[in-house]
Amino acid sequence: MADRRTRFTRGWWFILPGLILMTLIVGVPLVMGLNYSLRQVFLYDFANQPFVGLDNYARALQDPLYINSLRVTAIFTAGCLAICLTFGILIAFLLSAKQVKFRATWLALFLVPFVMTPVVGGIAWRLFIWQQEFGVINHIAGLLNLPQPYWLLDRETALIAAIISNSWQLTPLAILVFYAALTTIPEELFEAGRVDGAGPMQALWHIVLPMLKPHILFVTIIVVTSAFREFDMVWALTGGGPGRATTVLSIFAYNRGISAQDMGMANTVAFTMFIIMATFAWIYITLYRRTEVRE
């Protein structure tokens, strides 16, 4: 049956235009990027591109600024992931409680940060939330007699502020995924839990979390890939500063390539990002295949 369909429907005729376009648009820059990363390429001397092998990679790994960016990106990504998972599950759990009315409306409003332009979101947080004198956070801190740090101007707090701002944007996606998953958990399961004397916290821990395992994996992937490559939000918020406190790898690569005109190094930095993500993707796909087989 499947064979007849396969033969009849001419699947490849539908696939090829898109596949070719995709391979060109993604493949050509990828190969060229690898090529540039193995050469010395300066924008002011573009005609000269001597091949230097892995020299750029060796220089990057010895560069404390690169290592710093690696560290900043790792903290940024891990922080965003922790916040997104925690609040994603918590809010989805609250939203799926059967006492809650107008769930679609709640959900729609929760999604607003997610669809907001990241650059604009960054500007909003920078000018009106973190701003040291008149921002919302320090205004509230002032009312409560708490310290009012210079959030974005202080090396200690800028990265935390960036993590929170970016999580604000990503958490709605987590809420959506977890909420959709929770609506598929049969009510009898909670019923049984209640009979056994489980409170809401026990229900969350013993019934909800195990059911959500595949969705936690999925959200982890989405959040990590997105946070790891984040540029817009951090760029609008701090531009990578103060100093290099929030210079994530994407910003570091941009600075090297466009500001310092060192395109060889910029492509090298970018390619190390590609290698890290490829490793991560490989782990995910292995795990994903395993869960699929089990199902």
Place this chain on the structure above:
Amino acid sequence: MNRARLRKRTAFWLIHLGLLVWLVIALTPPVMLLAASLNRTALFRSPVDLLLLRDFSLENFGAAFVAGDFWFFFTNSLIISTAAVVITLVVCVPLAYGLNKIGDRQRNAVSFGVLAMRFIPYVVLALPMFLIFVQIGLTGSRVGLVLAHLAIHIPFATWMLVGFFATVPRELEEAGIVDGCSPWRLFWNVSLPVVRSGVIALAILVFIISWNEYLFALFLAGAGAQPLTVGITRFLGGAEIGAQYGVIAAYAVLIVAPVIFFALAANRYIVSGMTAGAVKG
């Protein structure tokens, strides 16, 4: 009995308190933008003053249009996003349909490639694209930016659409074949109508992603094709930033308003579309 009711009521209020707190966090940044845009001077004012519109005025919007050269950037954003949506649909809908019609092993190979592409950090593509575009003269053209956007959209769209087409009942297609549909009619008249709402959701999402995109624009837009996201960041440089809080806020509102409106209007499609993608994983 009474105690049980009390506990129920406490739970009710706690749940809604939690949701309300989160709602305030989610909406404070956009609401502050709106409030600041509607005050004459937004700097040196407490958030409460801004929210109460103590110094109400619409002149920031006029300033954003003129000083921000709004129409130039708006036109670029609109053309680039629309073109990206159209091309993505024309290319990806058949691609995803076809993927469900070939052998398992080939499909897995192609799907693997599509999935893998979703992991590529954008800066990895943007840097070489910048160099390639300089050499072939595509910097500063909308065509170049549309191509760059397609690098994001095609893997994303294909990945979502494959899930939608997998829901088309086999019997329906079998019946189509028996009735003597051509391969094209089988696609256009039998399968496509079933996934129509998914395709609408996808079109909206792709439009929003293009509209919001900044990184590629920063690298590739040159002077001629800059979209709104680049337009607003021009205000961020230098010392004059302080004086223009209100104008920036107005500009931001103008950028975000269509997206939020769009998203709320099409909320049902977006939620179902993204959920379908998520459940499929």
